[in-house]
Amino acid sequence: MEPTTGKPSFLRNVLTRLLLFGVFIIVARFAYIITIAGESCNVGDFCFFSLPETLNFVIAGGGAGALAVESNDAVEVYVSKDWVRAVHFYSSVFQDLISDGYLSPESKSLCVETPTGHDVFALKEIGVSDSIGISKKASKPLVKAGLAHRMPFRNNTFDFIFSGEGGLEKSARSADFASEIARTLKPEGFVVFHIKATDTYSFHSFLDLFNNFKVVKWHDIDGFDSSMPSIREIVLRKEFDGIGHEFENFDDDSTGKCSSHGYKQELVKNAEPLIPEEPLKPWITLKRNIKNIKYLPSMVDISYKNKYVYVDVGARSYGSSIGSWFRKQYPKQNKTFHVYAIEADKTFHQEYGLKKGITLLPYAAWVKNETLTFEIHHDPGEHVEVKGRGMGRIQPLQSSSSDGFDGEVEKIQGFDFANWLKNTVSKNDFVVMKMDVEGTEFDLIPRLFETGAICLVDEIFLECHYNRWQRCCPGQRSPKYEKTYDQCLELFTTLRQSGVLVHQWW
Known part of the structure; x- marks a missing residue:
C-alpha cells in the first residue's frame, strides 16, 4: 500500500496561508504608519525598517493634489489629502508672513504643538530650511519630542516661532507655554499664533500672557478644516526692554481703577x-x-x-x-x-x-x-x-x-x-x-x-x-x-x- 500524502499537503497549505497572512499584516501596518499617520517607522510602531531622517521635500504634480516625500534612497511616500490641504494652507500663510517681513528663508524657526508636522513641512517647502517642530510624541524627521511648557531649547534660540491649531488655548499651562516662547525666542524675533479668540475678553486675556511683546498685526482668516473654521492670526514681536503690548495693560493703582x-x-x-x-x-x-x-x-x-x-x-x-x-x-x-x-x-x-x-x-x-x-x-x-x-x-x-x-x-x-x-x-x-x-x-x-x-x-x-x-x-x-x-x-x-x-x- 502506498503511503498517503493528504496530511502533509494539508499542513503545508495551512502554514503557507498563515505566512501570507502574517506578511499581509506587516505590509498593512507599514502602509498605515506611512500613508495614513504620516510618520516614520520605528520598532515601537511594529515596523522592521524606518525612513531615513534626511528627506528632500517636493509637492507632487498631477491633479490629485498628492504630496510626495522623497528620500535620498528614492523612497516616495504619499500622504492623505487632508494633510496635503493643511500643508498648502500653511504654505500660503508663511508666504504672506515672508512678504510682510516677519519671516525669511534664513529664519531659524520652530513650530509648537504640531503632532503631524504639516506646518514644518510647509516652512521647508517654501525655503525656510532651518525649521523643526515639537510635540509630545516625535514624528521624525519633522517633529521632535518636546512639551510646549518645557521646551528642550536654549534661551534666545529662534528667530520665528509658530503656534497653530489653537495650541495655546488647548494647553492646561498657558502661562508656562507663553513663558517658554518668550524664553526661546530671540529679542526682536516674531511669534505667530492661530487662535480662536474672536471675543474681546479672550483676546485681551491672550494678550495679557505676553507683556514683554508688542502686537504688530492681527487679522481674521478662514481656516482649512471644521475644527477651526475661523482663525485669528496674531503676530507679536519680542521687545528688548520688556515693554508691554500696545493694548492697555492691567493697572492696580491705589484708586482701584483697571485700565483694561x-x-x-x-x-x-x-x-x-x-x-x-x-x-x-x-x-x-x-x-x-x-x-x-x-x-x-x-x-x-x-x-x-x-x-x-x-x-x-x-x-x-x-x-x-x-x-x-x-x-x-x-x-x-x-x-x-x-x-x-x-x-x-x-x-x-x-x-x-x-x-x-x-x-x-x-x-x-x-x-x-x-x-x-x-x-x-x-x-x-x-x-x-x-x-x-x-x-x-x-x-x-x-x-x-x-x-x-x-x-x-x-x-x-x-x-x-x-x-x-x-x-x-x-x-x-x-x-x-x-x-x-x-x-x-x-x-x-x-x-x-x-x-x-x-x-x-x-x-x-x-x-x-x-x-x-x-x-x-x-x-x-x-x-x-x-x-x-x-x-x-x-x-x-x-x-x-x-x-x-x-x-x-x-
Whole structure:
C-alpha cells in the first residue's frame, strides 16, 4: 500500500496561508504608519525598517493634489489629502508672513504643538530650511519630542516661532507655554499664533500672557478644516526692554481703577438687568432672578487664563453653595477650578477636611488683620441647629456690644481679604467670587476698590444685605441691617460701571 500524502499537503497549505497572512499584516501596518499617520517607522510602531531622517521635500504634480516625500534612497511616500490641504494652507500663510517681513528663508524657526508636522513641512517647502517642530510624541524627521511648557531649547534660540491649531488655548499651562516662547525666542524675533479668540475678553486675556511683546498685526482668516473654521492670526514681536503690548495693560493703582476695564464694560452691557425696585418678597424675587443670570463663561472663551479659582466668601457648609451650585451648575468650560472656602463659623470647618480641591480659610474676611467679634443671630422662628444655624455677623471689638443681643458671641480672627486676594491670584487667572457676608460687603467692596484687588475678579455673585421685609412677620423689616435696598442697588451699579460683572445673589 502506498503511503498517503493528504496530511502533509494539508499542513503545508495551512502554514503557507498563515505566512501570507502574517506578511499581509506587516505590509498593512507599514502602509498605515506611512500613508495614513504620516510618520516614520520605528520598532515601537511594529515596523522592521524606518525612513531615513534626511528627506528632500517636493509637492507632487498631477491633479490629485498628492504630496510626495522623497528620500535620498528614492523612497516616495504619499500622504492623505487632508494633510496635503493643511500643508498648502500653511504654505500660503508663511508666504504672506515672508512678504510682510516677519519671516525669511534664513529664519531659524520652530513650530509648537504640531503632532503631524504639516506646518514644518510647509516652512521647508517654501525655503525656510532651518525649521523643526515639537510635540509630545516625535514624528521624525519633522517633529521632535518636546512639551510646549518645557521646551528642550536654549534661551534666545529662534528667530520665528509658530503656534497653530489653537495650541495655546488647548494647553492646561498657558502661562508656562507663553513663558517658554518668550524664553526661546530671540529679542526682536516674531511669534505667530492661530487662535480662536474672536471675543474681546479672550483676546485681551491672550494678550495679557505676553507683556514683554508688542502686537504688530492681527487679522481674521478662514481656516482649512471644521475644527477651526475661523482663525485669528496674531503676530507679536519680542521687545528688548520688556515693554508691554500696545493694548492697555492691567493697572492696580491705589484708586482701584483697571485700565483694561473698558472691554469688560462691554460684557456688563450684556448682563441681566438689575432689579430696580425693592421686591416685596425678596426671598422669591431674587431666587427667581438666578434663572436670568448670564454667566461669563457662557459669553466668552476663558481658555487663555493660567489658573481657575472660585472664592466663596461666607461659604458656610459645603452644600450651601459650593456643592449645590458652583460645582453642579456654574459653566466651567471643562476647566478645573480650585476652591477657596472662607468661613469663620467653626461649626462648618470639619466637613471641609474631607473635600478635594478645596482650601478652607477658617477666618473672617475683613479689611485688615485683627480680632473680631462673631455674632450668630437667630431669626424669629428659626431653629438652632447646624443646617439652620443663624448667619454670623462680624464686628470690630471696639464697636461690638452684646447688650440686649439675643444670640451667640465669639471672638474670631479677621484677615485683610483684599491683600490676601492680591497675593493669591493674578490678572492671568480666572477668578469667580461669591460673597455672602451679612452686611460686611459694604466694608469689603470699597476695600477691594481702594487696593485695586477688584481688578483681579472676573465675576462676582453678591448677596447684599439690607433691612428687607421679613418672611415670618408681614409688614416688618429685618432689624439686623441698617442699609436700604437703594444703597444695595448703588453698590451693584458702582461695580458694573467699573467693569465688574456682578450679579444679584440670594
